[in-house]
Amino acid sequence: MTVTTARRPRARIVAALAGVTLSLAMAACSSESVSSAAGSSAPAEAASPSSSAGGQFAAILPAGDPVAFSKDLVQKSLSASEGFTPPSTGPKSQKPGATIAFVAGDLSNGGHNSTSKAVTEAATVIGWKVSVYDGKGNAQGNSDAMNQAITAKPAAIILGGLDPTEQAPAIKQATEAGIPVIGWHAGVLTGPGNGMVTNVSTDPLKVSQLAAAYAVADSNGTAGVAIFTDGQYELAVTKARALEAYVQACTGCSVLTFEDSPIATADQRMPGLVSNLLQQNGDKLSYLLAINGNYFGGAARALEDAGKPKDGPPKSVAAGDGDAAELQRIRTSNYQAATVAEPITLQGWQLVDEVNRKLAGEDPSGFVAAPGLITKENVPSGDVFDPSSGFRDVYKQVWGK
Incomplete structure (x- = not known):
């Protein structure tokens, strides 16, 4: 060879x-x-x-x-049709009016951009605001975006598609400042690790x-x-x-x-x-x-x-x-x-739920959604893969909304 x-x-x-x-x-x-x-x-x-x-x-x-x-x-x-229904138990909504930060690795990346929108959609329902920061697809931009987010002192930071190894100092700084960090596609493994409360992703x-x-x-x-x-x-x-x-x-x-x-x-x-x-x-x-x-x-x-x-x-x-x-x-x-x-909208709602669990002092949900193979045979009519599992209603009920 x-x-x-x-x-x-x-x-x-x-x-x-x-x-x-x-x-x-x-x-x-x-x-x-x-x-x-x-x-x-x-x-x-x-x-x-x-x-x-x-x-x-x-x-x-x-x-x-x-x-x-x-x-x-x-x-x-x-x-x-399975793998798209989140847990139906969890804490009621915490900290009304709070602001959370979504730090995207690159908002020109459709996945990062769509996830930020899904987070904003879910946050609006739970009663929070979202500040979005763009790492612009490079290490320096990622670091600058993380620093801006930490300086703003949000209730939590969502690490959207950034490498947690690259951002280890910033994650540590945020955690020490009392700002929990939750990942989306941040690292290889789902669940807790790399200084993050949890990492939301499919396998x-x-x-x-x-x-x-x-x-x-x-x-x-x-x-x-x-x-x-x-x-x-x-x-x-x-x-x-x-x-x-x-x-x-x-x-x-x-x-x-x-x-x-x-x-x-x-x-x-x-x-x-x-x-x-x-x-x-x-x-x-x-x-x-x-x-x-x-x-x-x-x-x-x-x-x-x-x-x-x-x-x-x-x-x-x-x-x-x-x-x-x-x-x-x-x-x-x-x-x-x-x-x-990725069931991106579902993951956006899950990210908000994981933040809420942390703010309530509870453990991560442990939920890992399934991915979906999309071909011309089953391509959705909308802009994202949004499985009809009723996940929005599940989260609303959990949060008391």
């Missing part, structure tokens, strides 16, 4: 991979190249795919025939499993994929390596390239990057798998310029978040076939 790379990934990807078991390449599978966007060669520990089966991702790998397993998983997810490995399963099932076990991630986020790296692992468990599938390219500059970078991949791989490139749908607006321009059909191949599949732009591309077969969507 030849491993190539075009630039050194950021230091964060090395740190992230040190904490993740990358042991998932199957002997009968191929991973033809690992690369990133520009610069010098990367260290082997950051770039090399894994070399033995099992490890952290063993639970999500297909059992038995990968194609049959994947097709069954896809069909079950497309018709799923990122299940998200990657569904996205990769779609490619394996849709291709009947012949997918040739490019994987796109952002090495500055541990969560993004973990999801991407899980995508890689699942595809590698399919003997007729191959990972052609593993790309580290920033989400924040995806619109600028992806047209050139995808154009180069098409030239390098030709018809072998049949699926683009990314940890976030933000990559596919730029990818669409390159695919259109190359004369590729809008419904593929290559087909674009996102392992999160399911924002309005993604749903519209899927709805119109416009260079995106599927996404694994």
Whole structure:
């Protein structure tokens, strides 16, 4: 197996991979190249795919025939109705008139933006105000936004899509100032950790499993994929390596390239990057798998310029978040076939509930919502995946509203 790379990934990807078991390449599978966007060669520990089966991702790998397993998983997810109803018990609303802060990693990211709106919707119901801060997609912006939020002395801070390792000093400062920090997509694991009261997210490995399963099932076990991630986020790296692992468990599938390219500059970078991949791989490139749908607006321009059909191949599949732009591309077969969507509105309400539980001196709810595989077959008519589980009424009853 030849491993190539075009630039050194950021230091964060090395740190992230040190904490993740990358042991998932199957002997009968191929991973033809690992690369990133520009610069010098990367260290082997950051770039090399894994070399033995099992490890952290063993639970999500297909059992038995990968194609049959994947097709069954896809069909079950497309018709799923469970996993979207939150706990029906909890504290009544606390601190009427309080202000909470939502610090978004990048408000140009549809998932971050939609979550901030969902938090505001829920906060209005419980009787709070929300101040939104934008990290603008870079580490300095994230730090500035966190500092502004802490200075404002809110009742709580919601960390929206920021890396808690990067923001560890700010999280500590907020906590010491009596400001609890609750995460959304902040780190790999759900629940308490990294100095946060809790982290609200779907299970990122299940998200990657569904996205990769779609490619394996849709291709009947012949997918040739490019994987796109952002090495500055541990969560993004973990999801991407899980995508890689699942595809590698399919003997007729191959990972052609593993790309580290920033989400924040995806619109600028992806047209050139995808154009180069098409030239390098030709018809072998049949699926683009990314940890976030933000990559596919730029990818669409390159695919259109190359004369590729809008419904593929290559087909674009996102392992999160399911924002309005993604749903519209899927709805119109416009260079995106599927996404694994977060129930973002439900998570926004859950975030407010987790803040309320903390303010009442109670433990986190422990609720982890299910993700939803979205294709043209079941794409919602609205801007977000908003499951009809009655979660709003559940939370209103809990809060006494």
